[in-house]
Amino acid sequence: MTDQVIDVTDLRRSYTGGFEAVRGTSFTVGRGELFALLGTNGAGKTSTLEVLEGLARPTGGTVRVLGHDPYRERAAVRPRIGVMLQEGGFPSELTVDETARMWAGCTSGARPVADVLRSVGLGGRGGVRVKQLSGGEKRRLDLAMALLGDPEVLFLDEPTTGLDAEGRRETWDLVRALRDQGTTVLLTTHYLEEAEQLADRLAILHEGRIAATGDVAGVVASQPSRISFELPDGYFPGDLPPLAKIGVTGHDVQGRTVRLRTTELQRAATALLTWAQHTGVELRGLDVRAASLEEAFLQIAKEATRNDPRAEPARAGSRPVTNEKESVR
Numbered sequence: 001m002t003d004q005v006i007d008v009t010d011l012r013r014s015y016t017g018g019f020e021a022v023r024g025t026s027f028t029v030g031r032g033e034l035f036a037l038l039g040t041n042g043a044g045k046t047s048t049l050e051v052l053e054g055l056a057r058p059t060g061g062t063v064r065v066l067g068h069d070p071y072r073e074r075a076a077v078r079p080r081i082g083v084m085l086q087e088g089g090f091p092s093e094l095t096v097d098e099t100a101r102m103w104a105g106c107t108s109g110a111r112p113v114a115d116v117l118r119s120v121g122l123g124g125r126g127g128v129r130v131k132q133l134s135g136g137e138k139r140r141l142d143l144a145m146a147l148l149g150d151p152e153v154l155f156l157d158e159p160t161t162g163l164d165a166e167g168r169r170e171t172w173d174l175v176r177a178l179r180d181q182g183t184t185v186l187l188t189t190h191y192l193e194e195a196e197q198l199a200d201r202l203a204i205l206h207e208g209r210i211a212a213t214g215d216v217a218g219v220v221a222s223q224p225s226r227i228s229f230e231l232p233d234g235y236f237p238g239d240l241p242p243l244a245k246i247g248v249t250g251h252d253v254q255g256r257t258v259r260l261r262t263t264e265l266q267r268a269a270t271a272l273l274t275w276a277q278h279t280g281v282e283l284r285g286l287d288v289r290a291a292s293l294e295e296a297f298l299q300i301a302k303e304a305t306r307n308d309p310r311a312e313p314a315r316a317g318s319r320p321v322t323n324e325k326e327s328v329r
């Protein structure tokens with residue numbers, strides 16, 4: 001049986017004014033798994049994460065982290081988790097070393113500061129003031145602080161936002177290494193490539209609900225693949241083999257360009273190529289491709305909106321109903 005490290009059942013979180021940011025989500029994360037919560041701005045990723053981190057109480061549903069309620073049994077959970085918030089908010093005048101030592105003083109069983117800084121590539125930056133770090137270095141400092149207690153479970157809230165391509169790749173390598181060492185990781189991101197690169201499983205959150213979940217291949221496979229090509233002069237779409245019979249679920253034609261959508265890519269492509277061969281037709285610009293995670297994400301979000309056109313309740317100046325966020329890590 002899988003060892004469930006995170007177990008979320010019908011989680012709801014509302015803010016004062018009635019706005020429900022999380023509207024009944026359920027998912028589990030097994031030990032050693034890397035799970036990505038993916039969603040557009042405002043989808044409810046941070047609102048979910050804060051409950052898992054024990055920083056906020058759910059309005060409804062239950063949440064267990066390492067078998068405990070992270071809010072009520074904070075003392076049991078906190079020493080075993082690491083949290084990287086979106087904004088670390090470290091005092092800018094302190095040096096990297098001073099910051100790390102300060103956090104180590106608040107962390108039970110903290111690892112040696114120098115080791116942790118080295119592990120995130122800040123080994124040579126101990127004497128530098130936080131305000132002098134680059135954006136990428138600040139994010140690495142945030143990560144280092146989350147790793148000080150050698151956590152079993154690591155929560156990363158948009159760990160690479162604001163990083164350049166190289167910084168992002170370096171962070172991915174770090175996160176992969178942690179996962180390979182057995183750390184359970186839950187990260188939020190709106191970078192699809194990040195989820196593609198890192199996630200064992202993911203959930204696409206849309207307006208507070210899980211619109212799709214599974215591994216990357218499974219989520220992508222739920223969306224149609226595409227075949228496009230140009231028909232030569234003298235041929236028309238009606239000359240093609242009957243599209244429905246070869247597994248094509250939709251098509252459009254612009255000028256001589258034909259685009260087909262199918263959930264049976266091999267069958268449709270084989271039938272099309274066989275037809276072209278027999279007819280002696282050259283399909284110029286032939287392009288056969290499975291949906292990308294990006295296409296799947298956009299489509300899933302579009303469908304979720306169509307199925308649930310939520311009217312936006314007023315929520316100016318609102319606060320969480322259940323409690324204020326605590327400024328603790």
Ligand SMILES: Nc1ncnc2c1ncn2[C@@H]1O[C@H](COP(=O)(O)OP(=O)(O)OP(=O)(O)O)[C@@H](O)[C@H]1O
Nearest residue numbers: 015021039040041042043044045046047318319320
């Ligand atoms: N304190 C608050 N009071 C009222 N509404 C809030 C509060 N915090 C967040 N929200 C709203 O809840 C929704 C979900 O916000 P949340 O920060 O969880 O989204 P997110 O998916 O993390 O977005 P982002 O990618 O922009 O960080 C948003 O519509 C946001 O405006």
